[in-house]
Amino acid sequence: MALILNEFDSAHDLTKAFAKRIIEALAKAIVEKGRASLVVSGGTTPKPLFMVLSQIDLAWDKVVITLADERWVNASHPDSNEKLVRENLLLNKASIATFVSLTTSHKDPQDAEREVSVRVDAIDESFDVLILGMGEDGHTASLFPCSEQISEGLNLSRSLSAIATTPATAPHQRMSMSLAKIVNAKQVFLHLTGTKKKAILDDALANFSELEKPIIAVCQHANVNLMWSP
Numbered sequence: 001m002a003l004i005l006n007e008f009d010s011a012h013d014l015t016k017a018f019a020k021r022i023i024e025a026l027a028k029a030i031v032e033k034g035r036a037s038l039v040v041s042g043g044t045t046p047k048p049l050f051m052v053l054s055q056i057d058l059a060w061d062k063v064v065i066t067l068a069d070e071r072w073v074n075a076s077h078p079d080s081n082e083k084l085v086r087e088n089l090l091l092n093k094a095s096i097a098t099f100v101s102l103t104t105s106h107k108d109p110q111d112a113e114r115e116v117s118v119r120v121d122a123i124d125e126s127f128d129v130l131i132l133g134m135g136e137d138g139h140t141a142s143l144f145p146c147s148e149q150i151s152e153g154l155n156l157s158r159s160l161s162a163i164a165t166t167p168a169t170a171p172h173q174r175m176s177m178s179l180a181k182i183v184n185a186k187q188v189f190l191h192l193t194g195t196k197k198k199a200i201l202d203d204a205l206a207n208f209s210e211l212e213k214p215i216i217a218v219c220q221h222a223n224v225n226l227m228w229s230p
């Protein structure tokens with residue numbers, strides 16, 4: 001499997017080209033099977049991309065959107081990835097897309113793994129477009145190197161598509177897509193901005209194991225398009 005670098009001069013150029021590429025892939029899926037699935041990440045990086053995507057013409061009523069991971073907080077909490085998606089992507093032309101949440105009313109996300117797995121599997125067996133981010137510790141989705149669930153999250157034989165994780169160095173319990181579900185997507189993108197993140201990725205690929213820097217596991221088991229600008 002390979003990491004394919006798509007480098008842009010500015011964050012603006014990256015956002016424009018990336019949005020076009022995502023829309024083309026979703027439009028193709030809609031033509032081929034009448035619907036499309038899009039998995040996005042949370043955090044700070046994707047906000048400008050979401051705002052551009054939301055304004056592009058597409059049969060958004062045929063698109064189902066979900067998250068690669070979620071913080072186990074209420075959807076109105078400032079750290080909620082769902083809140084980010086609702087306020088920046090599910091707007092304008094994209095307001096008619098269907099959104100599937102990764103949260104439930106369970107107090108402990110471990111009790112919700114099965115329900116969330118059934119929910120995400122019902123969207124698509126193999127997602128059309130899946131976009132990941134990466135934290136400075138090399139985590140992706142909510143597969144954190146510092147969580148005791150990391151081996152299971154990276155276990156390609158895991159039958160459940162969702163896994164509850166408890167990062168030791170980041171706030172909130174999480175619900176994450178498993179590595180197996182992530183690498184099963186038809187197109188996997190890694191969205192990074194800034195020279196620091198690129199240096200962290202290069203260092204991770206050269207010097208660390210997948211348990212130490214889980215992003216490596218994705219690059220080893222899928223063809224990943226890195227969308228990057230300084």
Ligand SMILES: O=C1O[C@H](COP(=O)(O)O)[C@@H](O)[C@H](O)[C@H]1O
Pocket residue numbers: 041042043044045046068069070071081132133134135136140141142
């Ligand atoms: O906690 C998370 O962090 C990663 C990276 O976020 P960023 O703020 O550095 O862009 C993100 O991909 C993930 O969805 C999120 O829950």
